Amino acid sequence: MELTGAEILTRCLAEEGVEYVFGYPGGAVLEIYDAIFRQDKFRHVLVRHEQAAVHAADAYSRSSDKVGVALVTSGPGATNAVTGIATAYMDSIPMVVISGQVNRPAIGLDAFQEVDMVGITRPCVKHNFLVKDISQLAETIKKAFYIAASGRPGPVVVDIPKDVTQQKAKFSYPASIQMRAYTPAQKGHPGQIKKAAQLLLDAKRPLLYIGGGVVLGNAADEVREISRMLGLPVTNTLMGLGAHPGNDQQNIGMLGMHGTFEANMTMQNCDVLLAVGARFDDRVISVPQHFLSSPKKIIHIDIDPSSIAKRVKVDVPIVGHVKDVLADLIGAIQQSDHKQADITNWWKQIEAWRAPNSLHFDQGSDIIMPQFVVQKLYEVTGGNAFVTSDVGQHQMFAAQYYRFPEPKRWINSGGLGTMGFGLPAAMGVKLAHPDADVCCITGEASIQMNIQELSTCKQYHVPVKVINLNNRYLGMVRQWQEFFYGNRYSESYMDALPDFVKLAEAYGHVGMRIDKPADVEGALREAMALKDRLVFMDFLTDQQANVFPMVQNGKGLTQMDLPPHMRNLQIAPPTPVNERDYGNLC
Numbered sequence: 002m003e004l005t006g007a008e009i010l011t012r013c014l015a016e017e018g019v020e021y022v023f024g025y026p027g028g029a030v031l032e033i034y035d036a037i038f039r040q041d042k043f044r045h046v047l048v049r050h051e052q053a054a055v056h057a058a059d060a061y062s063r064s065s066d067k068v069g070v071a072l073v074t075s076g077p078g079a080t081n082a083v084t085g086i087a088t089a090y091m092d093s094i095p096m097v098v099i100s101g102q103v104n105r106p107a108i109g110l111d112a113f114q115e116v117d118m119v120g121i122t123r124p125c126v127k128h129n130f131l132v133k134d135i136s137q138l139a140e141t142i143k144k145a146f147y148i149a150a151s152g153r154p155g156p157v158v159v160d161i162p163k164d165v166t167q168q169k170a171k172f173s174y175p176a177s178i179q180m181r182a183y184t185p186a187q188k189g190h191p192g193q194i195k196k197a198a199q200l201l202l203d204a205k206r207p208l209l210y211i212g213g214g215v216v217l218g219n220a221a222d223e224v225r226e227i228s229r230m231l232g233l234p235v236t237n238t239l240m241g242l243g244a245h246p247g248n249d250q251q252n253i254g255m256l257g258m259h260g261t262f263e264a265n266m267t268m269q270n271c272d273v274l275l276a277v278g279a280r281f282d283d284r285v286i287s288v289p290q291h292f293l294s295s296p297k298k299i300i301h302i303d304i305d306p307s308s309i310a311k312r313v314k315v316d317v318p319i320v321g322h323v324k325d326v327l328a329d330l331i332g333a334i335q336q337s338d339h340k341q342a343d344i345t346n347w348w349k350q351i352e353a354w355r356a357p358n359s360l361h362f363d364q365g366s367d368i369i370m371p372q373f374v375v376q377k378l379y380e381v382t383g384g385n386a387f388v389t390s391d392v393g394q395h396q397m398f399a400a401q402y403y404r405f406p407e408p409k410r411w412i413n414s415g416g417l418g419t420m421g422f423g424l425p426a427a428m429g430v431k432l433a434h435p436d437a438d439v440c441c442i443t444g445e446a447s448i449q450m451n452i453q454e455l456s457t458c459k460q461y462h463v464p465v466k467v468i469n470l471n472n473r474y475l476g477m478v479r480q481w482q483e484f485f486y487g488n489r490y491s492e493s494y495m496d497a498l499p500d501f502v503k504l505a506e507a508y509g510h511v512g513m514r515i516d517k518p519a520d521v522e523g524a525l526r527e528a529m530a531l532k533d534r535l536v537f538m539d540f541l542t543d544q545q546a547n548v549f550p551m552v553q554n555g556k557g558l559t560q561m562d563l564p565p566h567m568r569n570l571q572i573a574p575p576t577p578v579n580e581r582d583y584g585n586l587c
């Protein structure tokens with residue numbers, strides 16, 4: 002029997018086990034929407050803006066092991082999706098975005114609602130397709146899902162002209178796919194793995210540095226095993242939160258621009274660094290020259306060969322799936338006849354760096370500190386919630402104070418830093434995990450970038466909790482203006498803000514305003530207890546609060562601006578490397 006292109010598409014999605022498609026209709030995809038109406042294998046979620054569709058699909062994927070799917074129309078629908086696609090691309094999230102295109106004969110003629118989706122998205126997709134022939138449609142969808150989820154994952158766009166969705170053809174879905182030019186490596190090189198094992202055993206100051214690749218590669222168990230086996234200190238990137246339990250004694254916290262004092266000091270002063278699924282981002286190591294000024298051997302494990310040695314010189318590169326490589330590395334360590342070097346002194350040093358607690362803050366009785374809200378949320382939810390965030394100070398406070406015990410619980414736009422991500426992401430996560438607590442930690446500016454999704458949450462009964470850390474400022478911008486632009490707060494203050502409580506109520510949800518520290522915990526408990534309702538909590542927080550520690554742009558990793566209580570401490574590093582690296586400490 003012959004099916005239309007639109008029917009073929011919906012059948013392919015069903016074959017892939019798709020549960021939800023997040024999307025928004027329009028002329029170019031009406032055939033597809035009609036086919037969706039006539040099937041019952043997956044649900045469609047009608048968002049209020051295409052950007053939100055892509056973020057929701059992305060977060061659905063981040064919190065599960067499935068590929069997210071979004072569907073948008075041609076032209077403005079497609080361009081609205083681009084920010085979401087770029088967000089997923091920067092964080093290597095497996096996703097398939099289907100966009101409608103004008104009829105084939107009209108392509109290139111500036112037809113109504115035509116944009117060159119393949120051209121526009123080329124720099125921010127793992128791959129993209131324009132389906133020119135209906136006979137290729139099913140195989141293209143199969144390829145799209147395969148490419149999105151294999152190797153280093155990423156978003157794949159499939160652009161389908163409207164007349165292709167209307168044509169008819171026989172449907173058969175390939176069981177598997179072979180792509181000669183695309184064969185991602187799985188196993189690491191045994192010789193390199195052996196070398197890595199020896200280096201780690203000989204190290205006097207080892208460090209395990211893990212990133213989003215561990216989360217995506219489901220390698221948290223192997224990370225825990227190797228860290229236990231060798232007693233390694235573990236630090237994680239923003240994207241690696243939860244890949245090693247944030248409440249574990251061996252975990253020294255996040256590193257980088259807003260990392261803990263101990264993580265940054267340990268990173269700079271280690272002698273053997275095992276980097277797993279992390280890419281030495283500039284927000285992590287700051288300036289490579291400073292970072293490399295302290296001699297250390299670097300072992301780098303990554304699925305993507307182009308990520309290795311991109312920013313720093315690596316001594317032992319290992320290309321492969323992190324889970325497999327770590328398993329082999331554990332085996333190599335067990336089989337080695339080397340005895341592990343004594344690292345007791347290294348731990349003593351790390352504990353000395355940890356002792357002053359660089360995340361300490363003062364919560365007085367008058368004004369709510371944003372850190373306090375996150376800390377209380379962690380306590381109230383027992384660390385078990387999924388937490389999405391937007392971008393800004395609140396994102397960093399969430400990362401610093403919610404000590405994620407498990408991977409895939411922290412959902413944020415790390416690479417692109419997309420404001421407006423949090424609420425649609427929370428929606429995607431809640432649909433993937435209907436019984437879990439899902440909280441969106443946001444700021445009053447970020448939430449307004451996709452606040453219309455409160456309407457989608459109402460329609461589909463998505464009872465997430467919105468935690469608005471409302472400082473009445475573009476806080477992160479204000480902090481930079483305070484530090485680098487002589488307190489000239491150019492356009493970082495919004496003079497007019499909505500009444501968020503009334504706004505939430507207008508969308509049919511519960512609104513709460515909290516302005517006293519004493520009320521924070523009770524309000525959070527009350528909100529979390531309202532399991533079936535979306536609760537929008539507007540916390541009026543300190544307008545001046547800054548995120549510490551902070552490594553300023555262009556400075557070395559250990560040149561941190563520290564919180565007030567640490568500014569007069571004399572904390573000596575073990576191996577002075579470069580005078581300038583410690584200039585800021587005292």
Ligand SMILES: Cc1ncc(C[n+]2csc(CCOP(=O)(O)OP(=O)(O)O)c2C)c(N)n1
Pocket residue numbers: 391392393394395396418419420421443444445446447448470472474475476477478
């Ligand atoms: C789409 C987008 N536009 C601009 C920025 C730049 N930016 C980063 S943080 C920030 C301020 C965010 O303010 P708010 O959401 O209130 O959070 P706060 O920093 O106050 O916690 C801005 C404008 C961005 N990351 N994304």
